[in-house]
Amino acid sequence: MSSPLVYLYVPGDRPERFGKATTSGTDAVVLDLEDAVPVAAKDSARIAVGTWLEKRDRAGVPTWVRVNPGAELLDDLTMAVRCGADGIWLPKCDDRATLDRVDRMLTDLEAAEGRPRTPVSPLIETGAGLVNAPAIASGPRVEFVQIGEVDLAADLGVSAVVGDELLWARSHVVAASAAARIRPPLAAASPVIDDPASFETETRQLTGLGFFGRACIHPRQIVSARSGLAPTAAEVDAALDVLAAFDAAGLGAATDSAGRLIDEAVARIARRTLARRF
Template sequence: MTATTYLYVPGDMPQRFGKALRSGTDAVVLDLEDAVVAARKDEARTSVAEWVARCDPDGIELWVRVNPGDVQARDIRAVAGPNLTGIWLPKVESVRELEVADRILTECGADDARLSALVETATGLMAAPDIARSPRLRFLQIGEVDLAADLGIEVDDSAEQLLFARSRVVTASAAAGIEPPVAAVSVNFTDLPAFEADTRRLRRLGFAGRACIHPKQLQSVRAVFTPTAEEIGRAEEVLSRLASATSGVGVDAHGHLIDEAVARSARRVLARAR
């Protein structure tokens, strides 16, 4: 099953690691970057590496967001191991950064570990189609706060200022044949109806899953990305009617045309349900 909820945990708070694993999330993201001040980076790296090596994920994905720059290789080497699902690379601007990470993981014997690239600059955004075809890449993401700062834009509640960036990474992902991008975090974990509505807009744009900063957000994200019984029934009906059609097109219960493009969307709904 593809994960839809990704819960961030600061890498210098090992007392929270186990709680995150039992929170009901599909994936835990141990953060060595923004959540950890410079003076505690080494301590966080050690704590995360030790925990990842000895924990029992029990089916939960374990990702680590590493630091950019000179310490990135050290971060990756420290956490590479059999329990690691993959690495989140921040501020990616070129394919070369993923190639370097791929080589390090190979040297460490982490053959199954995957990568996710966070697009957080204008340079990275324009390079997204190439980045999407990088080795080991499972999905793209946007670091929306950093990207907005780099672009010099002011984002309001509608976030319409980010529409181009969001659509670009969705398109780049589809063109490269990788998983759809995971939506960026929201600092809102108190007004859950608003958070859920925002997440639903991101799903309609083509995102699949969302990073979370608080366990309270998990249920809303799962509700958005889990098809309802009505959606499943409608998808099954579309496929059934098209299969029984005497030509390459059919008609649904509302008299609307059904073709292979409609069927692809229906199959996607059923895949999410599974």
């Protein structure tokens, strides 16, 4: 697996959960300083996250930090860079200018702290962000884009997300990511914790729409996320068949064992299918 697929949120004011999260089976951890933390606990959460980041086993799973977009932004970024976070989740990102500003802040912080370049994943959570998705996806440091679906639904005035209410938004962000030539977007977190079959089905549907990976808010979602992300045995066999025929043809046009035409686009789909294996 070349890229993490499952990202597990952990509230930044619950340090007793940080270490447990890294051994939960997730591919990456997201220590959340934003929505999961009450206003009164922002400062103490930042200290707890920084303390843990400095002491963690860096050979373990990658750990990102979701920062606050407002007055706490600089303090959050300073802590994240100084303490060695593997990346930044940037909520409420409405435009390219926000990414440019964060890029300048991170560049200064990395130079001061002697840290490597920090990737960013912006969350699109408003109508403005959605309209500006192509510019956001092509912004500096952007590794992949996400949708904050509950916030976006509230801003758009659509009903609770139970079906296709956000279908256009999802497809728009997938297309924006493809146009920017970045990794496909990460499928959004869901409040569904105790219905694994529903969570797995939704994850598989989002994968079919072009998303790559899933954010989870509880360890109980991880197994269902993996099941929904993973290709079936038949899909794996078909992908291997496609790539074997394509390679045998010298990466030119070929046919698979069923006589179907294979070109580079078909091979790309097959590679992406295999990238979802665990």
